[in-house]
Amino acid sequence: MLALDGGTRLVPEGAVAPWPHIVDADRKAVLDALDAATPWHWPMRAVRELEEAWGEYTSMPYVLAANSGTAALHMAIAAAGVEPGDEVLVPADTFLASASCVLQANAIPVFVDTDIDTFALDPALIEERITSRTRAIIAVDLNGLPADHDALAAVAERHGLTLIEDAAQAHGATYRGRPVGSLGAMSGASLNGSKTLSALGEGGLFATRDEEQFKLARRVLMFGEELPGQGRDYNARIMGWNYRIDVLAAAFARSQLARLPEMTRAREANGAALTAALAGVPGIRPPVVPADRTHVYFFYPLLVMPEELGLDPADVPVEAFRDALEEAVNAEGLGIMRWQPRPVPAQTLFQDLRGYGRGCPWTCGHAAPGHAYRPEEYPVSEEICRRRLVLGQSFSSLGPPNDEGTMRLFADVFHKVLVEERDALLALARRRAAEAP
The missing domain is CATH 3.90.1150.10 (Aspartate Aminotransferase, domain 1)
Incomplete structure (x- = not known):
């Protein structure tokens, strides 16, 4: 008899261990970071150690720890040089942050349908969505499975586009022997407590091979400042945010990364x-x-x-x-x-085109006119x-x-x-x- 109809449930209470899996080494790492947290300074040792370890794991030479995967993706969009009115291709079936990071640059997400087997961006459908305004492609490694990055990279190269990897759900996975986080020109990864690499609370990782992209992303991370050497000049060059990761979250994630x-x-x-x-x-x-x-x-x-x-x-x-x-x-x-439960372009944000007020970025004077998001254009998603x-x-x-x-x-x-x-x-x-x- 089904448990729903009064039968005995098959899975006893407590039979499934929750995630993340926490061991004594994680607890020690957090306590050590707590002891080292004063006097306050930035970046703290635990943050630097996390960045260095992710760089070593992915072979990406430039890494920044952020306070969320959403922040890391916004940093990648900015580092790609995406500006108001530009367009970025995004899979229709993903989490909102893969598209909202584009809106944060006053740019326009353009959605592409996904593959029924892998749930990832379908490379065969990319080129029909490219226009003269397209600047980048966001490839999402959904559910824990990498997208077809080589096929996507070939399209990006033909059209002079930047391929950004959204690695939020797939830390540890590989594509043709290469680790997630290293599969695009840049990557953004989440360290949300539920993720396969967890900060227990919130966190994120931005990575790139390009020093100039790294500098642009760092400006977005910290108030638009340049951060020469180890000091600060308190001079914002661009509109920046405070995307710094919490030191205790960084310490926990660093410990998890070791395993x-x-x-x-x-x-x-x-x-x-x-x-x-x-x-x-x-x-x-x-x-x-x-x-x-x-x-x-x-x-x-x-x-x-x-x-x-x-x-x-x-x-x-x-x-x-x-x-x-x-x-x-x-x-x-x-x-x-x-x-x-619905493709991202079917969410109210994209159906109403209200954006962050008065219809921006779609109506702010830089975008091509006539953008509309029709869910029926993404039948697989x-x-x-x-x-x-x-x-x-x-x-x-x-x-x-x-x-x-x-x-x-x-x-x-x-x-x-x-x-x-x-x-x-x-x-x-x-x-x-x-x-x-």
Whole structure:
């Protein structure tokens, strides 16, 4: 019997360890940073150590730690020379920050549809969106899987565009042997507490190979100042922000980074074990991992496929089946949820074009006229958002200390709900369809 109908839940309370995985070394790193935090100065040792370690890990010579991945992406947009009215290509299925960082430069996000297998920017659709105003491409490594960076880089090179990697969800993954964070001309990565490299609170990392880009990004990081040597001249050259990372967050992230290879191996093994255990379970499609890259499963995305169960969409729409499956799986004690229920261009910000007031940046006199965001122009992203449920993050983590035994428990839930108690699930789906407005 489904737990939802009064049966015993399959996943006992406390059986799944939350993320991030905190050990004594992390606690010591934070306490050491606390002891070293006075007298206050910038940058503190823990911040410099994090920047140096990320530079070594990615082989990117210039790194800046910031207070969020969103800030790091804004720094990258500024360092790419994006100015008011310029256009930047962004995947339609991503987190808002991949697009809002463009608005922060008074520039215009132009969305491109995504690939149904990888959930990443589709290189075949890029060139039809390029105009004389296009300056950059943001490639997002979504869910923990790198985008097809070589194909995107080829397009960028042909058109003289800057390729910016949004590495927020995929620290530890590789593409053709190269680590995430090193796959674009620049990269921005999040250290949000839920991420595969965590600062426990908030944080971010900007990286580049170019010294001039580094200097521009550093101005954005700290009040528009130049920061000659180790001092400050308190002279803002441009409009800058205060994007400095908290020293305790930096210390925690630095400690986690020391174990990132080990934690990545566990994630890869867990994801592969879960996918193998779900083989033959109908009604869901596990994530696809191309042979030229690795997946670290910040999210383990599932696409619901009610057609495999013989359901007529006129009787039970995909949405009703998806919601019933989410409800039943959660009741069994396994955290699953929808993520990004609509493509970014379908969000109110882009539908209303209010921007940051009076329609800017679209109406500020620099942008090309006539911008509009039509969700139907991104059919693959729309279909992904309609069918997607995700495991992962902190609530059903694929990270350590969870192991392959934990993954078998995850798979047992889906086997129970979609095979053993399928009739009860379909009855629930029909009720949800009848209740829909």
